[in-house]
Amino acid sequence: MTLYCLGIEGTAHSFGAGIVTSEGKVLSNEWDMLKPAQGGIHPREASRHHSELGPGLIKDSVQKAGIHFKDINLVAFSRGPGLGPCLRTTATIARTLSLKLAVPLVDVNHCVAHIEIGCLESRFNDPVTVYVSGGNTQVIAFAGGRFRTFGETLDIAIGNMLDVLARELGMPFPGGPIVEREAKKGSNFYDLPYSVKGMDLSYSGMLTAAKKLHSEGVSISDICYSVQETSFGMLAEIAERAIAHTKKNELLLTGGVARNNRLTEILSGVAKRHEATFHRVSPSLAGDQGAMIAWNGILQYKSGRRIKVEDSHVLPKWRTDDQDILWR
Ligand code: ATP
Ligand code: FE2
Numbered sequence: 001m002t003l004y005c006l007g008i009e010g011t012a013h014s015f016g017a018g019i020v021t022s023e024g025k026v027l028s029n030e031w032d033m034l035k036p037a038q039g040g041i042h043p044r045e046a047s048r049h050h051s052e053l054g055p056g057l058i059k060d061s062v063q064k065a066g067i068h069f070k071d072i073n074l075v076a077f078s079r080g081p082g083l084g085p086c087l088r089t090t091a092t093i094a095r096t097l098s099l100k101l102a103v104p105l106v107d108v109n110h111c112v113a114h115i116e117i118g119c120l121e122s123r124f125n126d127p128v129t130v131y132v133s134g135g136n137t138q139v140i141a142f143a144g145g146r147f148r149t150f151g152e153t154l155d156i157a158i159g160n161m162l163d164v165l166a167r168e169l170g171m172p173f174p175g176g177p178i179v180e181r182e183a184k185k186g187s188n189f190y191d192l193p194y195s196v197k198g199m200d201l202s203y204s205g206m207l208t209a210a211k212k213l214h215s216e217g218v219s220i221s222d223i224c225y226s227v228q229e230t231s232f233g234m235l236a237e238i239a240e241r242a243i244a245h246t247k248k249n250e251l252l253l254t255g256g257v258a259r260n261n262r263l264t265e266i267l268s269g270v271a272k273r274h275e276a277t278f279h280r281v282s283p284s285l286a287g288d289q290g291a292m293i294a295w296n297g298i299l300q301y302k303s304g305r306r307i308k309v310e311d312s313h314v315l316p317k318w319r320t321d322d323q324d325i326l327w328r
Helices: 043-064 086-100 110-121 158-168 173-187 202-216 220-246 261-273 289-302
Strands: 004-009 016-019 027-031 074-080 105-109 126-134 137-143 146-152 250-254 278-280
Touching: 004 086, 004 220, 004 289, 016 043, 016 289, 027 289, 043 250, 074 086, 074 110, 074 261, 074 289, 086 105, 086 146, 105 110, 105 289, 110 126, 110 146, 110 158, 110 250, 110 278, 110 289, 137 220, 146 220, 158 202, 158 220, 173 220, 173 250, 173 261, 202 220, 202 261, 220 289, 261 278
Parallel strands: 004 074, 074 105, 126 250, 250 278
Antiparallel strands: 004 016, 016 027, 126 137, 137 146
């Protein structure tokens, strides 16, 4: 029998609702992102965005999937990591639906969901994953029953670095796509701090140095070009070491920054050198959305995991390697 899972995502600025079947078919994936007029994301404003738009997006996702609410067999929600107020709003909506529809509730780790939706799409069994987004920068591989973090940022995430850089250069949010467009026009490479420490990396020094280049009158396109080449080169170095060390033969690129074509090009080169298969998650599944939560809900449900409403408090600091992976 086919199961239908409603997945609800709302860890940060985006709210998403998606329906995925137990066979791994994505039937719908509705989504909306809060775009602040200026400055960064305020958690309270983002949570208000989720409570205002969430119910409508959920209705749309059910309708677009061609099913009815009574067909839903389980409700999955992103329990963490993320911003407390956003997580609480999302969890409240999920709990209410689970009680109202009298179906099980499943809690999902947002980072694990980014990896597993990539595995569903690529049919990878056991990849080294480069997970890059506004809040996370991690190189992950499965070992000893958990997704282990082999390397990560010691300060800010790469997507955040690109968003802040864009803001400093007078460009709107989200900055990643605009930096990518500008970088294509750049041709002069400026040295920026290349900061890899063992398997970890750091981006804040580069951000400061890039801002300084701007104040010295260097063109925006050359700054974006230099930032991309340096920051992606650092990621490629630790991803390459993770592949060499684990001897895994699949390399997966996931998270919102996976939409970047230059990063994709660099990492596919790394995979080729190590005779590994490469996959970049397609743009509609790369960023934060409900389908990845729904798919992880299915995987967990099949492995016997569900959560009682009274135990379902949110986990803002839930790490990728904090969860025993029962379905692998
Ligand atoms: P997480 O909670 O997993 O950290 P998130 O809240 O940052 O995720 P995502 O949708 O996964 O949300 O990622 C958004 C990030 O992706 C933003 O920082 C944005 O600038 C970046 N991004 C989007 N498109 C591109 C691109 N083409 N190149 C580089 N970065 C991009
Ligand atoms: Fe995300």
